[in-house]
Amino acid sequence: xxxxxxxxxxxLLGLARDIAVRAGEQSLAARREGVSVAAxxxxxxxxxxxxxxxxxxxxxxxxxEERPDDGVFGEEDAARIGTxxxxxxxxxxxxxxxxxxxxxxxxxxxxxxxxxxxxxxWTALAGVVVNPVSGELFExxxxxxxxxxxxxxxxxxxxxxxxxxxxxxxxYAAEVRRAQGAVAAALLxxxxxxxxxxxxxxxxxxxxxxxxxxxxxTGLNPWDHAAGALIAREAGALVTGPGGGRESSExxxxxxxxxxxxxxxxxxxxxxxA
Numbered sequence: 527x528x529x530x531x532x533x534x535x536x537x538l539l540g541l542a543r544d545i546a547v548r549a550g551e552q553s554l555a556a557r558r559e560g561v562s563v564a565a566x567x568x569x570x571x572x573x574x575x576x577x578x579x580x581x582x583x584x585x586x587x588x589x590x591e592e593r594p595d596d597g598v599f600g601e602e603d604a605a606r607i608g609t610x611x612x613x614x615x616x617x618x619x620x621x622x623x624x625x626x627x628x629x630x631x632x633x634x635x636x637x638x639x640x641x642x643x644x645x646x647x648w649t650a651l652a653g654v655v656v657n658p659v660s661g662e663l664f665e666x667x668x669x670x671x672x673x674x675x676x677x678x679x680x681x682x683x684x685x686x687x688x689x690x691x692x693x694x695x696x697x698y699a700a701e702v703r704r705a706q707g708a709v710a711a712a713l714l715x716x717x718x719x720x721x722x723x724x725x726x727x728x729x730x731x732x733x734x735x736x737x738x739x740x741x742x743x744t745g746l747n748p749w750d751h752a753a754g755a756l757i758a759r760e761a762g763a764l765v766t767g768p769g770g771g772r773e774s775s776e777x778x779x780x781x782x783x784x785x786x787x788x789x790x791x792x793x794x795x796x797x798x799x800a
Contacts, residue, residue: 535667538612538638539652543665545588549634550658553581553619557658561626569698575626578602581618585636589614599643601749612651613643615752620655621725630659635727637752645748645755646772653753655727664731664757672734672760679734679761684784687792690739693721693729697745705797706744712796726778730754733780734761740781740789744798751778766790768799 533541556577564576582602589598597608600616614636619625621632635655639648649668656663664679666672672679692713696706714720721738723729726746732738734757741758755765755773764786767773779800781789793800 533612535638535651535670539654539665539667539670541592542614542636542638542652542654543663545585546634546636546654546656547663548588549581549585549618549636550656552584553577553625553634554658556580557625557628563626574602575619575622577625578619578622581634582616585614585616585618585634596638597643599748601747605643611640613639613648615639615643615749617727617749617752620727620750624724629724631657631723631725631728632659633657633725633727633731635749635753637756639752643748645752645774648752650752650756650759653756655731655753655757657728662731664734664754666734666753666757666760668756668760670760672757674731674735679757680736681733681758681762681782682736682739684782685739687717687785687788689718690781690785690789691718691721692789693723693732693738693741695722695724695726695729695743695746702745709793709796709798713792716792726750727754730758730765730780733763734758740779740785742777742779742789742793742798742800744777745775746773746778747775755780770800 565574579602582600595610597613598606617635620635625632633655637653638651641648652667654665729741758780763780765780768777790800
């Protein structure tokens with residue numbers, strides 16, 4: 527594949543898959559050698575490891591080899607402006623705290639979009655989320671369905687909210703967590719249970735695979751959900767943001783079509799702009 531070609535979503539998915547697998551192999555090998563905190567970002571709890579940086583550097587280099595005219599928007603380095611109309615949205619390690627502690631629920635997330643790096647404007651074309659510890663690789667392409675290990679993924683059959691297992695996540699700032707905790711406390715009595723697994727990318731893939739019935743989170747960055755949201759959508763989920771519009775840093779809500787309105791209503795009652 528060259529940058530002059532006009533790639534199909536399936537072609538982009540193939541390249542994203544190859545890159546994600548290589549990045550996963552490198553990061554897993556580094557984890558086995560030991561990991562420490564290299565820096566912090568928004569708060570002392572918002573950590574970065576050297577492996578985050580090294581993994582993103584590898585991903586950027588591999589993209590540049592095959593698609594030098596594409597843009598890259600990643601978590602750990604400055605955006606690279608492209609000229610092809612395609613952007614790669616990269617989270618080198620989603621679930622860095624899990625990665626640091628040895629909890630086997632972290633992932634490499636890579637998506638390819640057109641229309642820029644803003645979720646409100648982009649069209650997601652391909653997405654891959656790989657958990658190097660388990661070896662699970664979730665993938666999807668636009669209008670091409672979602673798969674895990676070659677098997678098609680579909681969200682769960684409809685359940686009422688009272689029997690729904692819902693995933694969520696929390697931010698790093700104390701005041702943000704306080705507000706998120708209040709929403710969770712209001713939601714929890716009306717659902718089966720709540721899960722906080724530590725990786726939004728894998729949460730969205732869990733929804734696609736039927737391991738969760740729904741998911742919501744506030745404060746997500748584009749790289750946290752670009753690939754996972756496409757995988758969930760291609761598995762039949764509705765993925766929305768405030769007021770039922772596009773997902774954003776303000777809010778992302780995802781569930782099967784029958785459950786989504788009920789979940790959004792419950793989140794609105796709990797104080798979110800769902």
